[in-house]
Amino acid sequence: MRALNHIAGILLATVGTVFVLSSVALFYDEDRDVTPGMIGAMFVVMGLLPLGGAFVLLRATVTAPGRACPQCGGREQKPAGVLRRTNNQWLLHLFGWLFAALWGASREKQVRCNRCETLYLTDTRGTRIAGVLLWVILLLVLCGVTVQLFENR
Numbered sequence: 001m002r003a004l005n006h007i008a009g010i011l012l013a014t015v016g017t018v019f020v021l022s023s024v025a026l027f028y029d030e031d032r033d034v035t036p037g038m039i040g041a042m043f044v045v046m047g048l049l050p051l052g053g054a055f056v057l058l059r060a061t062v063t064a065p066g067r068a069c070p071q072c073g074g075r076e077q078k079p080a081g082v083l084r085r086t087n088n089q090w091l092l093h094l095f096g097w098l099f100a101a102l103w104g105a106s107r108e109k110q111v112r113c114n115r116c117e118t119l120y121l122t123d124t125r126g127t128r129i130a131g132v133l134l135w136v137i138l139l140l141v142l143c144g145v146t147v148q149l150f151e152n153r
């Protein structure tokens with residue numbers, strides 16, 4: 001159920017972003033044949049509502065507690081401070097710095113257990129938010145590529 005909520009949340013966020021962006025683009029398009037009222041309605045109903053739904057769906061998965069310590073089961077942890085550079089060079093070349101930065105931020109972080117000092121990997125609120133953004137941007141790029149393919153026919 002949680003995974004389903006997560007996927008639905010990401011899809012809703014993508015749909016909302018598409019319609020927010022296209023209503024802004026329509027608003028500044030001088031050849032448009034729709035009234036500002038219709039654009040406003042599209043902005044709210046197709047843009048803001050899905051974004052609100054995405055927020056509700058994703059809140060549970062994003063704020064869920066991270067992994068417990070494998071040694072003692074403790075939930076208290078602090079960043080281990082061992083910085084692992086996870087930026088992929090080929091990702092950087094293919095999709096640019098934003099994608100590579102989000103990819104790096106969405107990877108699991110090394111933390112240190114407060115009770116027994118064990119080092120282990122876990123996801124955090126930050127890595128999950130970066131993961132959601134990564135998916136939304138990826139889907140937006142895919143939408144854009146698909147639209148361009150059809151327009152070129």
Ligand SMILES: [Zn+2]
Pocket residue numbers: 069070071072073074113114115116117118
């Ligand atoms: Zn521990």
